[in-house]
Amino acid sequence: MRLAGLPRRALGVWPTPLQRAERLSEELGASIWIKRDDLSGLGLGGNKVRKLEYLVADALERGADVLVTGGGRQSNHAALTSLAARKAGLDAHLVFYGDDPGGPPEGNGVLNDLSDAAITYTKDDERSSVDAALEEVAARLRDEGRNPYVIPRGGATPLGCAGYVRASLELAGQLTTAELTPSLIVVATGSCGTQAGLAVGRRWLQAPYRVLGVTVSRPAAECAERIRSLGAACAELLDLAIGAVEGEVIDGYLGPGYGLESPEGRAAAELVARTEGLVLDPVFTAKAMAALLDIVRAGTGGPVVFWHCGGAPTAFVPRAGA
Ligand SMILES: Cc1ncc(COP(=O)(O)O)c(C=O)c1O
Incomplete structure (x- = not known):
C-alpha cells in the first residue's frame, strides 16, 4: 500500500512550522532550525x-x-x-x-x-x-x-512509522520553500519509531541530510538495530524499494537514567527557553538538544534541524519520572 493510499484519521494540524531559531543560532554561531511537532495540534502536541x-x-x-x-x-x-x-x-x-x-x-x-x-x-x-x-x-x-x-x-510499529515518512515529505516541501539544505536532523530516540520513519523518508526522498538520533533510554546499538528492522518493515508496508535503512544513534546523553533530568539537558532547556522562548521536556527533547549543542559547538557544516517532539506535560512534573 502506497503512503497516499494508507488510511489516515486526521488528528493533528499540519504542516507543523519549520522555524529558524534566530537567537539560538546567533548564540551558537550556526544556523539552527526547529521543526515544531510540539505544535501538532492534539492535546499538548508531540510526535x-x-x-x-x-x-x-x-x-x-x-x-x-x-x-x-x-x-x-x-x-x-x-x-x-x-x-x-x-x-x-x-x-x-x-x-x-x-x-x-x-x-x-x-x-x-x-x-x-x-x-x-x-x-x-x-x-x-x-x-x-x-x-x-x-x-x-x-x-x-x-x-x-x-x-x-x-x-x-x-x-513503534511499521504502520506508526509511516507517520514520520509522511513527515519527511512535509519537511521536504518546507525545505524547498525556505531554500534550505540542512546537513543534519537531530531527534530524540526512545522506542525508535520516529527515527525509523525519518530514516525511511530520507532514503525515499534521497534527502541530503543525516538523521541522527539521541537515545534517551536504550543502548545506541539496540536503537540502531530497531531502526533498521522497523524501517525495513515500514518500507515494505509502503511498497518502497529503498534498500537498507540506516539507524545512526548516539548515546552519552542519558544522564542519571530514563525519565530523569540530566544536568546537560537542564542547561540546554534553559538556553532554549532563554533564547527562543521554547519549552523542552526533561525526558526527551532537552537531552537531544544537549547533544545538538555539543555537535554544533564542535563545528558542523551546514544548517541543522532540531526535530522538537513535544513532551510538554513532563516539564511540570517535579522529578520527571518514567
Ligand atoms: C517528547 C518525545 N520525544 C521523543 C520521543 C521518542 O520517540 P520514539 O519513541 O518514536 O523514538 C518520545 C516518545 O515517547 C516523546 O514523547
Missing part, C-alpha cells in the same frame, strides 16, 4: 500524533472500540493515545508498569484523568512487564464483549 493518525485509522477499520497501550506513568504516547481515542469516539485503556503511586495526578496523569482513561498497573517495576500486560488486558476486554486494538509501547 506521537503523527503515528496515531495511522494507528487509529487501522483501529477504526477493524471495528475496534477501545485502544489499549501503555508504558511509564508519564508516557506522552499513552496520554496522546487516550486523547486520540476520544477524538475518534473510542475508549482507551492504559497499562503502566509499577504500582499506582496514589496522590493527585501530575503531568500526563492530568491528561489521562481529563480524558477518563482506564488504567491498569502491572505491579512490576520492569518496563517490559507492560508488553504481556497489554495482551492480558486485551483478552479481558474481549471476554467483556469489547473489541480492543493493541498499540505497542511508543506506537
Whole structure:
C-alpha cells in the first residue's frame, strides 16, 4: 500500500512550522532550525500524533472500540493515545508498569484523568512487564464483549512509522520553500519509531541530510538495530524499494537514567527557553538538544534541524519520572 493510499484519521494540524531559531543560532554561531511537532495540534502536541493518525485509522477499520497501550506513568504516547481515542469516539485503556503511586495526578496523569482513561498497573517495576500486560488486558476486554486494538509501547510499529515518512515529505516541501539544505536532523530516540520513519523518508526522498538520533533510554546499538528492522518493515508496508535503512544513534546523553533530568539537558532547556522562548521536556527533547549543542559547538557544516517532539506535560512534573 502506497503512503497516499494508507488510511489516515486526521488528528493533528499540519504542516507543523519549520522555524529558524534566530537567537539560538546567533548564540551558537550556526544556523539552527526547529521543526515544531510540539505544535501538532492534539492535546499538548508531540510526535506521537503523527503515528496515531495511522494507528487509529487501522483501529477504526477493524471495528475496534477501545485502544489499549501503555508504558511509564508519564508516557506522552499513552496520554496522546487516550486523547486520540476520544477524538475518534473510542475508549482507551492504559497499562503502566509499577504500582499506582496514589496522590493527585501530575503531568500526563492530568491528561489521562481529563480524558477518563482506564488504567491498569502491572505491579512490576520492569518496563517490559507492560508488553504481556497489554495482551492480558486485551483478552479481558474481549471476554467483556469489547473489541480492543493493541498499540505497542511508543506506537513503534511499521504502520506508526509511516507517520514520520509522511513527515519527511512535509519537511521536504518546507525545505524547498525556505531554500534550505540542512546537513543534519537531530531527534530524540526512545522506542525508535520516529527515527525509523525519518530514516525511511530520507532514503525515499534521497534527502541530503543525516538523521541522527539521541537515545534517551536504550543502548545506541539496540536503537540502531530497531531502526533498521522497523524501517525495513515500514518500507515494505509502503511498497518502497529503498534498500537498507540506516539507524545512526548516539548515546552519552542519558544522564542519571530514563525519565530523569540530566544536568546537560537542564542547561540546554534553559538556553532554549532563554533564547527562543521554547519549552523542552526533561525526558526527551532537552537531552537531544544537549547533544545538538555539543555537535554544533564542535563545528558542523551546514544548517541543522532540531526535530522538537513535544513532551510538554513532563516539564511540570517535579522529578520527571518514567
Ligand atoms: C517528547 C518525545 N520525544 C521523543 C520521543 C521518542 O520517540 P520514539 O519513541 O518514536 O523514538 C518520545 C516518545 O515517547 C516523546 O514523547
